[in-house]
Amino acid sequence: MIKNLCQKMFGRSLWVYHANSGGCNGCDIEVLNVLTPYYDVERFGIKLVGSPRHADVMLCQGPAMRSTAAALRRAYEAMPAPKLVFAIGSCACGGGIWHDSYPVLGPVEKVVPVNYYIPGCPPRPEAIIYGVAVALGLVDKRVVPVEVRQLPLIIPRYHPDDLRGRDELVVYEKADSL
Amino acid sequence: MSILSKVKEAVICLRAGRVTLPYPAQPRPTPPNFRGRPIFDASRCIGCAGCANNCPAREILVVDLCQEVRVLQYLGRRCTYCGRCADVCPEKAITMSRDFETATDHVADLGQRLELFMSTCQRCGRCFTPPSALDQLKLKGYRFDDVAHERWVFHSTAYGRDEPVVEDVEIELD
Ligand code: SF4
Ligand code: SF4
Ligand code: SF4
Numbered sequence: 001m002i003k004n005l006c007q008k009m010f011g012r013s014l015w016v017y018h019a020n021s022g023g024c025n026g027c028d029i030e031v032l033n034v035l036t037p038y039y040d041v042e043r044f045g046i047k048l049v050g051s052p053r054h055a056d057v058m059l060c061q062g063p064a065m066r067s068t069a070a071a072l073r074r075a076y077e078a079m080p081a082p083k084l085v086f087a088i089g090s091c092a093c094g095g096g097i098w099h100d101s102y103p104v105l106g107p108v109e110k111v112v113p114v115n116y117y118i119p120g121c122p123p124r125p126e127a128i129i130y131g132v133a134v135a136l137g138l139v140d141k142r143v144v145p146v147e148v149r150q151l152p153l154i155i156p157r158y159h160p161d162d163l164r165g166r167d168e169l170v171v172y173e174k175a176d177s178l
Numbered sequence: 179m180s181i182l183s184k185v186k187e188a189v190i191c192l193r194a195g196r197v198t199l200p201y202p203a204q205p206r207p208t209p210p211n212f213r214g215r216p217i218f219d220a221s222r223c224i225g226c227a228g229c230a231n232n233c234p235a236r237e238i239l240v241v242d243l244c245q246e247v248r249v250l251q252y253l254g255r256r257c258t259y260c261g262r263c264a265d266v267c268p269e270k271a272i273t274m275s276r277d278f279e280t281a282t283d284h285v286a287d288l289g290q291r292l293e294l295f296m297s298t299c300q301r302c303g304r305c306f307t308p309p310s311a312l313d314q315l316k317l318k319g320y321r322f323d324d325v326a327h328e329r330w331v332f333h334s335t336a337y338g339r340d341e342p343v344v345e346d347v348e349i350e351l352d
Contacts, residue, residue: 012308040198082212093285094256100329106285107255113185119215119288121258126206131281133202148220152246155281175300 013045014132017055017079019156021072021108023062026122031059033125041129044136052078060086060092060112064105077111084135087114089123097121139174212242213259216227218252218290222271225294227321229263229272236330240264248296248321253328254280256289308349 020028033050034041049055052075057118064072076085087108090096095106108114118131163170197205208214224249230238235258238253264272279290323331 038197038199039201043198047196088257088274090256094235094237094253094328096256097258099256100236114285116281116283117255117285118287119255120278121260124278125210126201126271127278127281129189129201130279134281134283140204141287142277143280143282143287145287146217146218147293148288148291150220150277150295152295 002101009154013047014057014084014136015047015049015055016057016059017049017052017075018059018061019052019072019075020061020102021063021068021092021111022065023089023091027061027091030122030128030157031061031088034128039125039129041132044132046132052076053080055079056083056165060085060087060108060114061089062108063095063098064108064111066105067101067112069105070101072111084115085112085157086116086118086165087119088125088131093117093119134176208276208278212276212278213261213274215254215259215275215280215288216252216261216263217275217277218270218292219271220292220294221272222269223250223267223292223294224269224271225296226268228266228268230321230323230330232259232266234260234262237328239325239328239330240321241323241325243319246296248294250292250294251323251325252290252292253292254257255285255328257288272309280306 018028018031033039035046039104052058056079058076058079060072062068076083085108089094091098092108092114095104097104098104105111111169116131116135118128119125123131163172227240227242227248227250228238229240230240230250237253237256239253240250241251242250251330259274261274264270264274282288321331323329
Protein backbone atom coordinates (compact mmCIF):
# COMPACT_ATOMS: atom_id res chain seq x y z
CA MET A 1 0.00 0.00 0.00
CA ILE A 2 2.78 2.37 0.93
CA LYS A 3 4.42 1.54 -2.37
CA ASN A 4 1.29 2.45 -4.33
CA LEU A 5 0.83 5.60 -2.31
CA CYS A 6 4.44 6.41 -2.87
CA GLN A 7 4.25 6.02 -6.63
CA LYS A 8 1.02 7.95 -6.87
CA MET A 9 1.70 10.80 -4.51
CA PHE A 10 5.34 11.40 -5.07
CA GLY A 11 5.40 10.97 -8.82
CA ARG A 12 8.93 11.19 -10.01
CA SER A 13 10.34 13.72 -7.67
CA LEU A 14 11.17 13.36 -4.00
CA TRP A 15 12.62 16.24 -2.06
CA VAL A 16 14.59 15.02 0.87
CA TYR A 17 15.48 16.63 4.13
CA HIS A 18 18.51 15.32 5.91
CA ALA A 19 18.15 15.14 9.70
CA ASN A 20 20.97 13.98 11.90
CA SER A 21 19.76 13.49 15.44
CA GLY A 22 23.04 12.45 16.97
CA GLY A 23 24.88 10.12 14.60
CA CYS A 24 28.64 10.07 14.20
CA ASN A 25 28.60 11.76 10.76
CA GLY A 26 29.46 8.52 8.94
CA CYS A 27 25.99 8.17 7.50
CA ASP A 28 25.81 11.88 6.61
CA ILE A 29 28.90 11.47 4.46
CA GLU A 30 27.37 8.50 2.68
CA VAL A 31 24.13 10.39 2.07
CA LEU A 32 26.06 13.30 0.61
CA ASN A 33 28.03 10.80 -1.46
CA VAL A 34 24.75 9.62 -2.95
CA LEU A 35 24.08 13.15 -4.19
CA THR A 36 27.41 13.44 -6.02
CA PRO A 37 27.58 12.96 -9.81
CA TYR A 38 29.08 9.52 -9.30
CA TYR A 39 25.94 8.07 -7.73
CA ASP A 40 23.64 10.88 -8.85
CA VAL A 41 20.23 10.31 -7.32
CA GLU A 42 18.95 13.39 -9.10
CA ARG A 43 18.16 11.06 -12.00
CA PHE A 44 15.34 9.77 -9.76
CA GLY A 45 14.27 13.35 -9.15
CA ILE A 46 15.70 13.39 -5.65
CA LYS A 47 16.84 16.75 -4.43
CA LEU A 48 18.24 17.82 -1.10
CA VAL A 49 16.38 20.72 0.49
CA GLY A 50 17.33 22.71 3.54
CA SER A 51 13.99 22.98 5.29
CA PRO A 52 11.57 20.27 6.40
CA ARG A 53 8.71 22.46 5.14
CA HIS A 54 9.84 21.84 1.55
CA ALA A 55 10.48 18.15 1.96
CA ASP A 56 8.57 14.95 1.13
CA VAL A 57 11.04 12.59 2.72
CA MET A 58 13.07 12.83 5.89
CA LEU A 59 16.34 10.92 5.98
CA CYS A 60 17.11 10.17 9.62
CA GLN A 61 20.63 9.42 10.73
CA GLY A 62 21.67 8.68 14.24
CA PRO A 63 19.61 7.41 17.16
CA ALA A 64 16.89 9.35 18.91
CA MET A 65 18.63 11.09 21.76
CA ARG A 66 17.29 12.78 24.84
CA SER A 67 18.51 16.13 23.61
CA THR A 68 17.34 15.90 19.99
CA ALA A 69 14.14 13.82 20.13
CA ALA A 70 11.89 16.87 20.52
CA ALA A 71 13.60 18.69 17.66
CA LEU A 72 13.31 15.61 15.43
CA ARG A 73 9.61 15.37 16.23
CA ARG A 74 9.13 19.07 15.41
CA ALA A 75 10.94 18.66 12.11
CA TYR A 76 8.71 15.68 11.28
CA GLU A 77 5.57 17.61 12.12
CA ALA A 78 6.72 20.55 10.00
CA MET A 79 6.83 18.39 6.87
CA PRO A 80 3.70 18.57 4.70
CA ALA A 81 1.77 15.31 4.34
CA PRO A 82 2.09 12.81 2.68
CA LYS A 83 5.54 12.20 4.08
CA LEU A 84 7.99 9.35 4.25
CA VAL A 85 10.76 8.69 6.75
CA PHE A 86 13.87 6.68 5.90
CA ALA A 87 16.00 5.41 8.77
CA ILE A 88 19.54 5.29 7.40
CA GLY A 89 22.19 3.41 9.32
CA SER A 90 22.14 1.06 12.25
CA CYS A 91 21.74 3.94 14.68
CA ALA A 92 18.50 5.11 13.14
CA CYS A 93 17.19 1.57 12.55
CA GLY A 94 17.91 0.12 15.96
CA GLY A 95 19.98 2.44 18.12
CA GLY A 96 23.31 1.13 16.85
CA ILE A 97 26.09 0.26 19.22
CA TRP A 98 24.95 3.14 21.41
CA HIS A 99 21.50 1.73 22.02
CA ASP A 100 22.01 1.19 25.76
CA SER A 101 23.93 4.31 26.66
CA TYR A 102 22.28 6.95 28.82
CA PRO A 103 21.50 9.78 26.36
CA VAL A 104 20.13 7.44 23.68
CA LEU A 105 16.40 6.77 23.64
CA GLY A 106 16.73 4.13 20.94
CA PRO A 107 15.81 3.87 17.26
CA VAL A 108 14.24 6.92 15.64
CA GLU A 109 10.98 4.99 15.32
CA LYS A 110 10.45 5.76 19.01
CA VAL A 111 9.99 9.39 18.01
CA VAL A 112 8.81 9.43 14.39
CA PRO A 113 7.12 6.66 12.34
CA VAL A 114 9.66 5.06 9.99
CA ASN A 115 8.65 3.71 6.57
CA TYR A 116 11.92 2.28 5.26
CA TYR A 117 14.96 0.91 7.02
CA ILE A 118 18.44 0.87 5.52
CA PRO A 119 20.82 -0.86 7.97
CA GLY A 120 24.59 -0.60 7.82
CA CYS A 121 27.21 1.32 9.73
CA PRO A 122 27.34 3.31 7.55
CA PRO A 123 25.37 1.77 4.65
CA ARG A 124 27.10 1.83 1.29
CA PRO A 125 25.89 4.58 -1.03
CA GLU A 126 24.57 1.75 -3.21
CA ALA A 127 22.58 0.44 -0.25
CA ILE A 128 20.97 3.85 0.19
CA ILE A 129 20.15 4.02 -3.53
CA TYR A 130 18.73 0.52 -3.25
CA GLY A 131 16.50 1.65 -0.38
CA VAL A 132 15.26 4.59 -2.44
CA ALA A 133 14.66 2.27 -5.40
CA VAL A 134 12.67 -0.09 -3.14
CA ALA A 135 10.57 2.85 -1.99
CA LEU A 136 9.96 3.96 -5.58
CA GLY A 137 9.06 0.42 -6.61
CA LEU A 138 11.94 0.07 -9.08
CA VAL A 139 13.32 -3.06 -7.42
CA ASP A 140 11.96 -5.61 -4.94
CA LYS A 141 13.30 -6.00 -1.47
CA ARG A 142 15.55 -8.99 -1.01
CA VAL A 143 15.55 -9.72 2.71
CA VAL A 144 13.21 -12.14 4.42
CA PRO A 145 13.23 -13.25 8.05
CA VAL A 146 15.13 -16.51 8.53
CA GLU A 147 14.08 -19.10 11.04
CA VAL A 148 15.96 -22.39 11.31
CA ARG A 149 15.52 -25.21 13.76
CA GLN A 150 18.10 -27.89 14.50
CA LEU A 151 16.99 -31.52 14.61
CA PRO A 152 16.87 -32.89 18.14
CA LEU A 153 19.28 -35.73 18.84
CA ILE A 154 17.92 -37.74 21.71
CA ILE A 155 20.51 -39.05 24.15
CA PRO A 156 19.21 -41.18 27.02
CA ARG A 157 20.26 -40.12 30.44
CA TYR A 158 22.77 -42.06 32.48
CA HIS A 159 21.98 -42.38 36.17
CA PRO A 160 24.92 -43.02 38.52
CA ASP A 161 22.42 -44.53 40.98
CA ASP A 162 22.05 -47.54 38.68
CA LEU A 163 25.68 -48.57 38.98
CA ARG A 164 25.98 -51.96 40.71
CA GLY A 165 28.96 -53.85 41.96
CA ARG A 166 29.15 -57.34 40.45
CA ASP A 167 32.11 -59.51 41.41
CA GLU A 168 35.05 -57.21 40.86
CA LEU A 169 33.42 -55.03 38.23
CA VAL A 170 31.10 -52.10 38.44
CA VAL A 171 28.37 -52.43 35.81
CA TYR A 172 25.56 -50.25 34.71
CA GLU A 173 22.27 -52.07 35.15
CA LYS A 174 20.33 -50.42 32.36
CA ALA A 175 23.15 -50.54 29.80
CA ASP A 176 20.88 -52.21 27.24
CA SER A 177 18.44 -49.36 27.24
CA LEU A 178 21.10 -46.73 26.60
CA MET B 179 39.48 35.25 -18.20
CA SER B 180 36.22 33.94 -16.85
CA ILE B 181 35.12 32.80 -20.32
CA LEU B 182 38.39 30.93 -20.70
CA SER B 183 37.89 29.20 -17.38
CA LYS B 184 34.36 28.21 -18.40
CA VAL B 185 35.66 26.78 -21.65
CA LYS B 186 38.29 24.87 -19.69
CA GLU B 187 35.61 23.53 -17.36
CA ALA B 188 33.50 22.41 -20.32
CA VAL B 189 36.49 20.63 -21.87
CA ILE B 190 37.22 18.82 -18.60
CA CYS B 191 33.61 17.74 -18.30
CA LEU B 192 33.43 16.56 -21.90
CA ARG B 193 36.65 14.61 -21.55
CA ALA B 194 35.44 12.90 -18.38
CA GLY B 195 32.35 11.67 -20.19
CA ARG B 196 29.63 9.97 -18.22
CA VAL B 197 30.69 8.97 -14.72
CA THR B 198 27.35 8.14 -13.15
CA LEU B 199 26.93 4.50 -12.22
CA PRO B 200 23.89 2.76 -13.68
CA TYR B 201 23.44 1.25 -10.23
CA PRO B 202 19.95 -0.07 -9.54
CA ALA B 203 19.55 -1.15 -13.17
CA GLN B 204 22.83 -3.06 -13.22
CA PRO B 205 24.43 -4.80 -10.23
CA ARG B 206 27.49 -3.22 -8.71
CA PRO B 207 30.17 -5.60 -7.42
CA THR B 208 31.51 -5.00 -3.93
CA PRO B 209 35.21 -4.53 -3.19
CA PRO B 210 37.00 -7.72 -2.06
CA ASN B 211 37.23 -6.77 1.61
CA PHE B 212 33.64 -5.67 1.89
CA ARG B 213 31.63 -7.01 4.81
CA GLY B 214 27.88 -7.24 4.49
CA ARG B 215 25.48 -8.80 6.86
CA PRO B 216 26.40 -11.94 8.78
CA ILE B 217 24.71 -15.21 7.81
CA PHE B 218 24.19 -17.82 10.52
CA ASP B 219 24.56 -21.50 9.71
CA ALA B 220 22.29 -23.47 12.03
CA SER B 221 23.85 -26.81 11.14
CA ARG B 222 27.20 -25.75 12.58
CA CYS B 223 26.22 -23.62 15.55
CA ILE B 224 26.72 -25.26 18.94
CA GLY B 225 24.96 -22.54 20.88
CA CYS B 226 27.94 -21.37 22.90
CA ALA B 227 26.71 -17.75 22.80
CA GLY B 228 30.23 -16.48 22.19
CA CYS B 229 28.93 -14.31 19.39
CA ALA B 230 26.27 -12.87 21.68
CA ASN B 231 28.77 -12.11 24.44
CA ASN B 232 31.14 -10.36 22.05
CA CYS B 233 28.78 -8.40 19.83
CA PRO B 234 29.45 -4.70 20.45
CA ALA B 235 25.89 -3.82 19.49
CA ARG B 236 24.53 -6.59 21.78
CA GLU B 237 22.24 -7.57 19.06
CA ILE B 238 22.41 -11.34 19.23
CA LEU B 239 19.98 -12.39 21.94
CA VAL B 240 20.04 -15.79 23.57
CA VAL B 241 17.01 -17.31 25.26
CA ASP B 242 17.05 -20.75 26.86
CA LEU B 243 13.54 -22.02 26.38
CA CYS B 244 14.25 -25.20 28.33
CA GLN B 245 17.15 -27.48 29.14
CA GLU B 246 17.54 -28.63 25.54
CA VAL B 247 16.41 -25.75 23.39
CA ARG B 248 18.32 -22.51 23.10
CA VAL B 249 17.11 -19.77 20.79
CA LEU B 250 19.62 -17.47 19.16
CA GLN B 251 17.93 -14.37 17.82
CA TYR B 252 19.90 -12.09 15.52
CA LEU B 253 17.99 -8.83 15.26
CA GLY B 254 19.83 -7.31 12.31
CA ARG B 255 18.57 -3.84 12.97
CA ARG B 256 21.53 -2.50 14.91
CA CYS B 257 24.25 -4.70 13.46
CA THR B 258 27.31 -2.68 12.53
CA TYR B 259 28.68 -5.43 10.27
CA CYS B 260 31.89 -5.39 12.29
CA GLY B 261 32.48 -9.13 11.85
CA ARG B 262 33.45 -9.76 15.44
CA CYS B 263 30.85 -12.51 15.78
CA ALA B 264 32.34 -14.32 12.79
CA ASP B 265 35.85 -13.93 14.25
CA VAL B 266 34.96 -15.32 17.62
CA CYS B 267 32.76 -18.22 16.53
CA PRO B 268 34.66 -21.44 17.31
CA GLU B 269 32.67 -23.46 14.77
CA LYS B 270 32.80 -20.90 11.93
CA ALA B 271 29.04 -20.92 11.86
CA ILE B 272 28.87 -17.24 10.91
CA THR B 273 30.01 -15.95 7.55
CA MET B 274 30.12 -12.29 6.67
CA SER B 275 28.32 -12.15 3.35
CA ARG B 276 28.78 -9.45 0.71
CA ASP B 277 25.08 -8.71 0.87
CA PHE B 278 24.37 -5.00 1.24
CA GLU B 279 20.97 -4.74 -0.44
CA THR B 280 19.09 -5.06 2.82
CA ALA B 281 16.73 -2.10 2.65
CA THR B 282 13.26 -3.08 3.78
CA ASP B 283 10.00 -1.65 4.99
CA HIS B 284 9.61 -4.17 7.84
CA VAL B 285 12.48 -4.23 10.26
CA ALA B 286 11.67 -7.80 11.29
CA ASP B 287 12.80 -8.91 7.81
CA LEU B 288 16.39 -8.44 8.91
CA GLY B 289 16.20 -10.96 11.73
CA GLN B 290 17.54 -14.48 11.84
CA ARG B 291 16.34 -16.91 14.45
CA LEU B 292 18.08 -20.20 15.20
CA GLU B 293 16.47 -22.77 17.43
CA LEU B 294 19.33 -24.89 18.68
CA PHE B 295 19.22 -28.31 20.20
CA MET B 296 21.61 -28.48 23.13
CA SER B 297 23.01 -31.89 23.92
CA THR B 298 22.90 -32.76 27.57
CA CYS B 299 25.49 -34.44 29.71
CA GLN B 300 24.65 -38.08 30.12
CA ARG B 301 25.65 -38.01 33.76
CA CYS B 302 24.08 -34.93 35.21
CA GLY B 303 21.49 -34.16 32.57
CA ARG B 304 22.62 -30.58 32.11
CA CYS B 305 24.18 -28.96 29.10
CA PHE B 306 27.82 -29.87 29.20
CA THR B 307 30.44 -27.19 29.44
CA PRO B 308 32.51 -27.27 26.28
CA PRO B 309 36.32 -27.19 26.52
CA SER B 310 38.71 -24.30 26.80
CA ALA B 311 38.16 -22.31 23.58
CA LEU B 312 34.63 -21.69 24.67
CA ASP B 313 35.58 -20.87 28.24
CA GLN B 314 37.42 -17.91 26.81
CA LEU B 315 34.19 -16.64 25.38
CA LYS B 316 32.95 -16.12 28.94
CA LEU B 317 30.12 -18.57 28.76
CA LYS B 318 27.50 -17.40 31.19
CA GLY B 319 25.17 -20.28 31.91
CA TYR B 320 21.48 -19.90 31.29
CA ARG B 321 20.41 -16.79 29.47
CA PHE B 322 17.03 -15.12 29.27
CA ASP B 323 17.50 -12.07 27.11
CA ASP B 324 14.59 -9.75 26.64
CA VAL B 325 13.46 -10.41 23.06
CA ALA B 326 10.35 -8.26 23.39
CA HIS B 327 12.40 -5.18 24.18
CA GLU B 328 15.40 -6.36 22.15
CA ARG B 329 17.71 -6.03 25.11
CA TRP B 330 20.47 -8.10 26.51
CA VAL B 331 20.02 -9.19 30.13
CA PHE B 332 23.42 -8.73 31.68
CA HIS B 333 23.35 -11.09 34.65
CA SER B 334 22.39 -14.61 33.78
CA THR B 335 20.16 -16.29 36.31
CA ALA B 336 19.48 -19.99 36.58
CA TYR B 337 16.78 -20.05 39.22
CA GLY B 338 15.54 -16.57 39.90
CA ARG B 339 16.06 -13.08 38.58
CA ASP B 340 18.24 -12.00 41.50
CA GLU B 341 20.16 -15.17 42.15
CA PRO B 342 23.47 -15.51 40.29
CA VAL B 343 24.35 -18.80 38.61
CA VAL B 344 26.79 -20.95 40.52
CA GLU B 345 30.31 -20.35 39.23
CA ASP B 346 29.21 -17.51 37.03
CA VAL B 347 32.25 -16.03 35.31
CA GLU B 348 33.52 -12.89 36.99
CA ILE B 349 34.59 -10.38 34.36
CA GLU B 350 37.72 -8.73 35.68
CA LEU B 351 37.91 -5.03 35.08
CA ASP B 352 41.61 -4.60 35.78
S1 SF4 C 1 25.03 3.95 11.82
FE1 SF4 C 1 27.26 3.95 12.18
S2 SF4 C 1 28.04 5.43 10.68
FE2 SF4 C 1 25.83 5.81 10.87
S3 SF4 C 1 25.64 7.43 12.41
FE3 SF4 C 1 25.46 5.44 13.48
S4 SF4 C 1 27.54 4.93 14.18
FE4 SF4 C 1 27.71 6.56 12.61
S1 SF4 D 1 28.72 -8.16 12.76
FE1 SF4 D 1 29.28 -7.13 14.69
S2 SF4 D 1 27.42 -5.99 15.26
FE2 SF4 D 1 26.79 -7.48 13.70
S3 SF4 D 1 26.08 -9.26 14.88
FE3 SF4 D 1 28.27 -9.62 14.41
S4 SF4 D 1 29.38 -8.82 16.21
FE4 SF4 D 1 27.27 -7.97 16.29
S1 SF4 E 1 29.71 -18.19 18.41
FE1 SF4 E 1 29.16 -19.56 16.68
S2 SF4 E 1 28.77 -21.55 17.63
FE2 SF4 E 1 28.72 -20.02 19.30
S3 SF4 E 1 26.53 -19.45 19.46
FE3 SF4 E 1 27.47 -17.96 18.05
S4 SF4 E 1 27.12 -18.86 16.00
FE4 SF4 E 1 26.78 -20.50 17.47
